[in-house]
Amino acid sequence: MRTKIFDNQTLITQIQRFSVNDGPGIRTNVFLKGCNLSCLWCHNPETQSFTKELYWKNRLCVQCGACFDVCPNEAINPPISPEEAKSEESTYYKIIKERCDNCMKCVDSCVNGALEIVGKALTIEEILDEVERDALFYKNSGGGMTLSGGEPTAHSDFANRLITSAKERDIHVCLDTSGFCSWEKLELLANKSDIILFDLKHIESIVHEKITGVPNELILENLSRLVDSGSEIWLRILVIPGFTDSIEYHRKVADYLSTLSRPLDRIDILAFHNWCEDKYSWLGRKWPMGESQAIDPADIDHLTDVYESSARKITIGGSGFDIRLNLKPKYALPTT
Template structure:
């Protein structure tokens, strides 16, 4: 298939990304650049190199194969491992991602992020957990990155999953043309739609794009009767104000179609390592994770507008609590 995207990960046993127990398929490539992004390895469409400082023994075996002189020579391990050190093994602006160094490393300190898989290979992986889906109401969640950036592939993957009798969710940031969104959602049982800010200037500052297209797409999608779960990442200093939540709740309650639920997703920093492995200086590296309990008051704002709201998006627990 043309423009076949890379897969960064197939993650099993997720209970926070749609109903029941689910397998998440992450596609690589996203048109947005959210500054807090929890999956930075999915932003770019091309393969990247992880360098895992903790595993690197500074043997220097990766030096010689590098045709671009893009690897720093060995230094004492202690120095390289030093907490807070800005030392990076790979000089990223020289690296052309030939991956020769990865093959030379015997300590798994270097790894390629992004691999091509056919739809059949992906679904074979996903189907391994079919008994769990059957018992929990789970299935496949297609995520990223941004699946609509690979519209043809995403549509075909979701259609093939449906043909195999799998429940499907599409996790999207909604930043695409309406025609693209309409096409991809056709084979999704539930759309997990991200909402990040109601103010377009603030949205652009932290994500790289304005929000008008996203809000319009959500409006039109709700009109089609699609099942939509809105997901709101709550990020300190960005959208963690009652003013934002009130504006978002009013907007969601005023849509022409019903929103099945709102999931408030508290900012966390579990992705810290991935930024280090990619050699990216993360803006939020000093920011503490948000206590879920702090989102109780914002959650009430949505509930008052008649929107069923969870904190953390624990679909499986919520389903159990409802006796499903």
């Protein structure tokens, strides 16, 4: 169930400034809260749910019990010793989620910053005013706003109005999507965006469903239609240990891409990492890829060869900063 908010607002988990890996130039990423996929390796688990959530940061908690005292729903576990709570073996978690109604009274009671609300309802104007703070950097680097999530197409009405208003303010827009939505929704948003960052999770539908919760036929059909439409597409291919880390897998993807009506504008091959582990623990969830080692981008450099004829540009890591940099010195240096 979605958190009840006003019609002109949606829940945002973060507005991240100075991003250089999600489209060209220096960008501000706007993360919408709510996604219709549940990828096993999701690096932003706080963006999956459409409702506000609570982080409990066990390392900041001194087990004072103030939150326990104010909770009207008996949704907070009583304090135990801090050492016990922080030990490696501990299964203690502060919040009893089934009883919590997200009233957020406990957050104000915690003076240690151990409780944090995840998800803030913002209007389009509030988001764009924040995004526009870096307008000068966008101008000099070819950057702009990247609408991400969560899944923007799962917020299609709000995303449509946000992109429209961004374009009215002359802000460059990248749409980051899984492509899992009706073609009508995707086409509407894609036509207004400058670049589509299209995340390909897995090429085989059965595996795709197993690791994301949905099959991929609709996604591949949408990708094909986007290619035909002429949109600028940067395909993002993740290298996930045990799922998409073999050369055979990437050859299969390249074979599929060769059936599209034209090469893609760009492919970014992204290495799996596990920097998100803390976020899972703050949400009281187990990081499903806890046994997997992060992949060193240098170790997957050879994969660019596989996609040689699939796109006009191929990167490992997806930096967009190097290709449109247009910094000019404020004063010309004297030549004599």
